[in-house]
Amino acid sequence: MKLRDLLGNDAAIEPALSGLDVTGLALDSRMVRHGDLFFALAGSKTDGARFIDAAIASGAAAVVGDHAPVACKVPFIAAANPRRALALAAAKFFPAQPATIAAVTGTSGKTSVAAFTRLIWERLGHASASIGTIGLVSPKRTVYGSLTTPDPIALHRQLDEIAREGVTHLAFEASSHGLDQYRLDGVRVSAGGFTNLSRDHMDYHPTVAHYLAAKLRLFRELIPPGGAAVISADHDCSAEAIGAAKTRGLRVMAVGRNGDGAGEGIRLVDVEVEGFSQKLAIEHRGKPYSVRLPLVGAFQIENALVSAGLAIGTGSDAVNVFASLEHLEGAKGRLERVGERNGAPIFVDYAHKPDALAKALQALRPYAKRRLIVVFGAGGDRDVGKRPIMGEIAAENADGIIITDDNPRSEKPEAIRAAILATAKGAREIGDRAAAIRAAIDELEAGDALLIAGKGHETGQIVGGEVLPFSDHEAVAAALASRVA
């Protein structure tokens, strides 16, 4: 593809270079192939500009960056914002996209909303996919993904592939890192969802305001005016999100207890817990609806309403959308009931941040007539400030606590545990996660409930630089099997 067609006005291309042909895009010198256009990006650990020579040695045909190197053996094109230029180039290089795309942001609930929206569309007969923390899920295949929002080259390649495979509807997760790093610029997003904001990623964002601003880029800059903005209206930050969407000229749909039931939004009027389901009374455009949501936890209502809003906001019929909520299935490892012992239910959940842990424990309280037990840890090389807060939340909301390892990564596991134990009053410490799960299951009696939090769908444990096979689901199954034997 010619440079002028890839870069357009996003970079200063000398006329002599505009006809230069490139055969691929690369953001990592180690992935460069002959003929690629290499984007030298300043990152959080290093600067891609250091690897320009390596990229050229591997065959890069030209380089894009924000500052020219002293000497460059191939044409260098200056761009004020190389990350954005990369994303927009990727959108041109991989041109096909599903016709209807919804993106969801928020601290918690993105994976669930992306999955629910896909399930609603699927039920209404659309070829639907989702992309996020649990990877790509589409009618033709499921592909594991390592980032919540993939890098722009991977993302646009995937959009192109699924569109060509016939996928017409896509819901995907817009992480704050992804938005901040322009990973999803160039995606033709017709609707955006916003769930909530709480403490997360404070190792990356200097302030909470920076974190929120990154999320609001979705509404301020990415969805074109006229698109739908489905915003959970029950939080402190809801008004700011609604304001950002209105300023952009988006169609705001406020959902939740404070939702706009009389108008385009969805108001939650009443909830009755019925076993492992919840009966919802809701209102949309002034009409009442009754829905039996087959999921546990108040937060899943928020996720279901944002998903319903995204489907309605992109043109689906409200009556059919609400009916489809009765068939939702939770995303893997999101407050998933994975077994029971002595009648006590065992749940695996992905809560790895304070608010999520609080919400998950509160969601399970009604199922613990006797003791609510929690097993959790915290990931290494991530926000250290959340550890004591999570310890405190466990002490407040659980009756039995076992602190174990999550993904220690490069940190000393015992130091991570100690930081949580400092505030988790009465907690026990069992570093080996399988042993911790076994110990918790061993003591379950009728009337108890067990929450195993932090790793959800994950199938590995990152210790040092290694990923060791580990799954909470398998650890529970093994512990239960050993009790029966």
Ligand SMILES: CC(=O)N[C@H]1[C@@H](OP(=O)(O)OP(=O)(O)OC[C@H]2O[C@@H](n3ccc(=O)[nH]c3=O)[C@H](O)[C@@H]2O)O[C@H](CO)[C@@H](O)[C@@H]1O[C@H](C)C(=O)N[C@@H](C)C(=O)N[C@H](CCC(=O)O)C(=O)O
């Ligand atoms: C902190 C962070 O977000 N880093 C992301 C960022 O990397 P970076 O640009 O900062 O990387 P860097 O190591 O400083 O390198 C700078 C540049 O030099 C290049 N390089 C580097 C070495 C070399 O030999 N050659 C070379 O060309 C790199 O490819 C990069 O372009 O851009 C990369 C490409 O898009 C991402 O893969 C990378 O994600 C890392 C692996 C990561 O762990 N990210 C996590 C924190 C993340 O993004 N999480 C979010 C949120 C999760 C959630 O809450 O759901 C997500 O979306 O997954």
Ligand SMILES: Nc1ncnc2c1ncn2[C@@H]1O[C@H](COP(=O)(O)OP(=O)(O)OP(=O)(O)O)[C@@H](O)[C@H]1O
């Ligand atoms: N709407 C919500 N409000 C509060 N907590 C939630 C909500 N939805 C999910 N959670 C909690 O957060 C955990 C992660 O949920 P989910 O994977 O859907 O969110 P996410 O935003 O994709 O998270 P991540 O950024 O970690 O990928 C759940 O397992 C649950 O504990």
Ligand SMILES: N[C@H](CCC[C@H](N)C(=O)O)C(=O)O
């Ligand atoms: N997307 C999140 C996932 C964290 C999962 C948790 N198990 C941990 O390792 O902290 C992150 O990379 O920060």
Ligand SMILES: [Mg+2]
């Ligand atoms: Mg996610």
